[in-house]
Amino acid sequence: MDLAPYLLLALLEGMVQASVLMLTALGLSLVFGVMRVVNVAHGQFFMLGAVGAWLCAQAIPGPPAIGFAVALIAAPLAVGAIAWAADRAILRRIGYDPEGTIVSTIGLLYILQQSALIGFGPDARAVDPPFSHTLRTPWFGYSSYKLFIVAVAIALVAALWLILRRTRLGLIMRATQFDRETAQNFGIRVDRVYSAVFAVGAMLAAAGGVLVVPNQQAHYLMGTDPLLLSFVVVIVGGLGSLPGTIAAAVLIGLSDGLLSVFFSPTLAAIASTLLVALVLIFRPQGLFGRAAA
């Protein structure tokens, strides 16, 4: 058997999965890193992004590319606004207490999920890809849209990186992440930073949801798996470490693609779980995290 085509296919599928995972997990990691909030509702922002893409596709006539382009901008913005409101209405009121935020984001999860069920219905709904060109290789054809997912994800991660490293907002976020009290000594309104970070984290997940929906349909329960995989990525990469999150998303996405193609998706899920267990035992701070002093 010639392995090359299978290997190429596995790597391509792994890259697509890693790209979406990278966006979703980065949102979760950013929120935890800056706010110390474990956002159990994060997967619902992913789901809302996908639902938003379906709504845009329905509402905007013409070629699918137009509705999709609008969705790629409007859905993350709308989801970011929902997250911003949730931060102010819920998390800020409980003072970002670690235990309280876990319980309250579980509540938020059910509110968002059930709202989607009521408004969107229980059925999975398809969204046409913005374009359906197929790239030919010597062995198989491959959807160019899937490569578009990879490109957009890389562009968004690069933009996030630039914002964090090169802008005033990024500097403020990093200072707040490092030491909330000292940040206040320099006039930083920590509550506003938290609202912004919670919104940006949700927008990243929503962008992942928009990108993925032409491949796997929108459904009100679709937020669970991305949440669990994002937790896997964030634990393996190191809580709050953005480089670690990116590296772990690529590692898990690629291994998932390879194992799914060569063996079975079940084995891929088992491997991810095993990896988390090994990391927790031998390097609990994650591959890129820092050990507690």
Next chain:
Amino acid sequence: MTRMQVEGLEARYGRAQVLHGVSLSLRGGEVLCLMGRNGAGKTTTLRSVMGTLRPTGGRITLDGRDLTGLPAAEIPRAGIAHVPQGRRLFSDLTVRENLALGLMTRGADTAVQEAALDLFPVLRDRLSQRAGTLSGGEQSMLAMARAICVGPRVLLLDEPTEGLMPSAVATVRAAIARLRADGVAVLLVEQRVEAVLEVGDRVAFMEHGRIRADHPIAEVRADPGLLKRYVGLSV
């Protein structure tokens, strides 16, 4: 001239009251040293003025403006900067980024940063270095330079020379003297008697969360018993 007034300040950690009506007055161009044994409430007083520990009573005014109860982020914007105990630099950020955070606070321009770097020239060669990789002395200088970049009218310093080599101590003291000459009001928490006697104008002695005595530096020099009584130290 700048005047900061603290009247009847009270603060708690949980159910334990740690400040019992602290009152202080500080003018521009004056260095008021706050001395007392460990646990007397010196650091708590500074944190309460900065609003990072919300006072439960009392009043803080700066040039007549009531700052009591303002959000913590508003206090530095009003013109009060703080060098906390242990420096608390953003050690993952570069020296330049730490200074930039100071400049952002009140929108100060880069001339303020230049003035701060003139006080601590060693930092000029370290601008791209991560703050956490600096030596202890350099970190103290950066903590002070960062606070100076706020462009403060009042500067609160919490043991800025703790654990430093003598050469670094001298640099920090010279910077305090320069700030005083520039009209900045300095509230200095300090354990080193020689530093207090060199840079202080007045000394307020704290005990059990209260100001027990407030003397001009000449009286403290003339009566070593004061230091012995309130701090347990001899000159």
